[in-house]
Amino acid sequence: MKRRIALLLAGLLFMSGCAPQIPSDDFNGSFAYNTTRLQRGCETEEGIYWDFSGVILYMDKNSQEAIVLCSRPGCNHSGKDCEARIGEFPGSDLCVNEYSGQIYYIYREDYIGAGRQIQIRYELRRMNPDGSEKQQVRRFTLPSGTVVSGMSVLHRGYLYCFGEEMVEIGEPGEPDYHLVDVYRFYRLPLTGGQKPELLWESDESSGRPQTLYACENRVFFRSAEGTATDYKPVIYAYDIDNKTLSKVNTALDTPVNGAAFKGNRFLYMTSGNGIYAVNCLTGEKERKLDLSDDTEHKKQITFLDSIWCMNYAKAARTEGQKAPDADEAWIYNTEGELVNTITLPYSREYTSYGWIGETEEFAVYAEMSVSAGKVRLYTFDTTHPAEAELVLKSEIAIAPPETQPEAE
Numbered sequence: 001m002k003r004r005i006a007l008l009l010a011g012l013l014f015m016s017g018c019a020p021q022i023p024s025d026d027f028n029g030s031f032a033y034n035t036t037r038l039q040r041g042c043e044t045e046e047g048i049y050w051d052f053s054g055v056i057l058y059m060d061k062n063s064q065e066a067i068v069l070c071s072r073p074g075c076n077h078s079g080k081d082c083e084a085r086i087g088e089f090p091g092s093d094l095c096v097n098e099y100s101g102q103i104y105y106i107y108r109e110d111y112i113g114a115g116r117q118i119q120i121r122y123e124l125r126r127m128n129p130d131g132s133e134k135q136q137v138r139r140f141t142l143p144s145g146t147v148v149s150g151m152s153v154l155h156r157g158y159l160y161c162f163g164e165e166m167v168e169i170g171e172p173g174e175p176d177y178h179l180v181d182v183y184r185f186y187r188l189p190l191t192g193g194q195k196p197e198l199l200w201e202s203d204e205s206s207g208r209p210q211t212l213y214a215c216e217n218r219v220f221f222r223s224a225e226g227t228a229t230d231y232k233p234v235i236y237a238y239d240i241d242n243k244t245l246s247k248v249n250t251a252l253d254t255p256v257n258g259a260a261f262k263g264n265r266f267l268y269m270t271s272g273n274g275i276y277a278v279n280c281l282t283g284e285k286e287r288k289l290d291l292s293d294d295t296e297h298k299k300q301i302t303f304l305d306s307i308w309c310m311n312y313a314k315a316a317r318t319e320g321q322k323a324p325d326a327d328e329a330w331i332y333n334t335e336g337e338l339v340n341t342i343t344l345p346y347s348r349e350y351t352s353y354g355w356i357g358e359t360e361e362f363a364v365y366a367e368m369s370v371s372a373g374k375v376r377l378y379t380f381d382t383t384h385p386a387e388a389e390l391v392l393k394s395e396i397a398i399a400p401p402e403t404q405p406e407a408e
């Protein structure tokens with residue numbers, strides 16, 4: 001009900017014709033896993049939204065069938081006039097978020113600026129759940145050379161996002177010359193013109209930040225520290241009230257083969273060791289499942305809200321000597337008990353696959369190829385996980401964009 005009221009209020013604001021107003025959010029943070037591209041989806045009462053490289057896919061929660069969010073008859077979704085196309089850059093991070101009943105995303109625009117340099121600016125945009133009334137909420141830029149990268153989340157009136165810049169260390173031709181990716185964590189208010197506020201910057205020992213998540217008055221993400229061969233995962237917590245960023249004081253095991261934030265908890269798995277839950281407020285760590293009997297180091301886990309799905313990592317499924325059970329997935333309940341074993345689809349024409357979200361009733365599994373413009377969506381009944389099967393619900397084809405981005 002709360003969401004419906006927010007939706008009505010948002011509708012009234014549109015009719016009044018005012019500048020965008022930002023209502024307070026009721027974001028519960030349960031849906032966005034924010035680890036792979038299609039996992040950066042969002043959920044409303046009626047459906048689920050994903051950014052498929054600039055095209056919005058929508059799944060109706062009743063029928064569990066998915067479509068391209070476009071009502072133009074005969075549209076192949078390749079042109080700028082396709083209603084579902086919200087970005088022109090395959091591979092840009094549009095970061096679809098639900099906030100107070102509307103769907104928000106980041107629109108990237110490249111243009112030729114001063115000194116004939118390519119410049120990038122961003123717009124935070126939003127639309128009604130049916131894809132109509134697309135409008136700009138605010139514009140922003142990041143320091144030159146820095147692009148929005150990875151995940152974003154809208155929480156309590158702010159957008160939190162990561163930026164990435166490739167920085168040269170040393171002089172070209174010198175023996176110690178190399179390139180380093182610098183990651184930055186920003187926040188910016190949804191209204192007003194304030195510049196993004198820098199909250200964190202990586203150094204040479206930091207890993208790529210992952211798994212951004214907001215809960216109550218904190219925003220969490222995972223990164224790593226150390227060298228490429230000897231690193232340890234680190235959880236960061238940004239305290240909204242105190243405006244401080246700190247490391248959660250706990251030692252995480254390496255490697256992390258799947259992780260997720262759920263409320264104030266961080267769940268992760270280490271193959272051949274166990275599944276752990278970390279309390280991000282106290283740093284306390286608890287082993288939920290002992291996996292030391294499982295010496296197989298090629299497995300990974302996806303933590304959904306009511307089930308956990310363990311399967312072989314991609315390399316183990318595709319290599320020449322494929323394990324006999326390489327296509328199987330082991331379904332656990334959140335107590336860590338094995339409740340079902342299912343067979344996952346595998347086809348070489350799809351370049352990526354995995355669990356991409358969950359409602360209170362079902363989980364969604366996808367096989368996709370962004371370059372070929374195709375995706376298959378399956379659902380799995382999580383209310384009866386012991387008897388459930390993976391069911392193919394939709395097969396979608398999207399023509400690649402007609403035009404490349406134009407200079408201004």
Ligand SMILES: [Zn+2]
Pocket residue numbers: 068070071072075076077078081082083084
């Ligand atoms: Zn279309």
